[in-house]
Amino acid sequence: MDEPASSHPNAREELQRLLGQVAVKDRAALKAVYERTSAKLYGICLRLLRDEGEAQDVVQDLYVTVWNKAASYDANRSSPITWLATMARNRAIDRLRRRRVPTETIDVALGVADERPSSFDVLERAEDALRLHRCLEALEDKSRSTIRAAFFEGATYSELAQRDDIPLPTVKSWVRRGLMRLRKCLEQ
């Protein structure tokens, strides 16, 4: 099988076990989590921030957070790598927003504390990935490209509109239509 290592059930169990040890303050376990996941999380942060120094800062904070919050990780709700990757994306976007919008949204963005994905993804992740890609492919181009830009670049509605010089309501309607179709397709 060509699954990425992180989605292999054994890799997942191993990470779950390690997070359990991190929860009781086992430093060696945190290092093992770092060794298994940092390249992926750094990749996510680099893609969003496009700045090595900033991406490193975010990754550093991220593992300190894992050290402090590992006990809040719930294996029944999400795979460990999903938990970590969701947190990485949100932290990197927090950083982006602080850079782009010096004052307005800082407080609100920092309030994004609940980063846990739902039990939705206790399903096999490889299967989820396939279904998601199939459903994204089925969307109109405009919907798909705006949703992807939001995910991978952390772009807001107004940034998407400005960038391509498209009226804000138009961008919103593409995204919303796409999201609703995506949900229907994923729930089939």
Place this chain on the structure above:
Amino acid sequence: MSRERPDPDEPEVTAAEHALRLLTGDELRDAEARLSSDPEFAKGVARWRGRLAPLADEVEIAAPPDDLWRRIAAALGAASPANDNLISLRRNLAMWRSVAGGMTALAAGLALVLALPQRPVVTPAPVERAAASPMVAMLGDEKATKVVASWDPASRQLVLAVAGEMPSAPAHSHELWVIPAGGKPRSLGTMGGGKQMHMRLADALATLLQQGATIAISVEPPGGSKTGSPTGPVVASGALSAA
């Protein structure tokens, strides 16, 4: 504005928009407020995070520079391990409990049938000379004490009494651990369903129950952790101190 026309999909759309981090300004503030006041909305956001998460697999991995781990380790070093341990276990308890939706309080208390640890006793240690005075640990979270543990080093008797409600999950076991200051957790066995439990510890485990060691209870698969280390959330913990 989406509020102008009522739309049955609207909460779901907003949840997705928030999960994607598309919103700004008032829309973002509204979504944030709703996240803390509307559990259905919060679930929707979590669901969308899970739905979209596999996209992250497309991102190219990139090895961080070698010194990043040293920076992280240095950032952890700031806190004293023993205190940090307890405080954050307690702090985290509230968090995981709010997450663990399926968990219910096991009102009558928990049980206490002990499955003795199968792991062989490695180093017989002279506990007798440490015929120290008895110790107690109040195991709890930030709200209440749940279990009182009393430890008599002379007789190597550990007595646990359930004092409060223990959160529980169907088809899970509670497992008891001792975590020596600065050391790794060692299992003391799983717990069943009574109000009191007596156990006599083997020497190798008994030596670990020193002042400052933490006693903790975690939620594990039926029969206890398969790995020898805690894998589930910690429901109660406390440090041993002189009685």
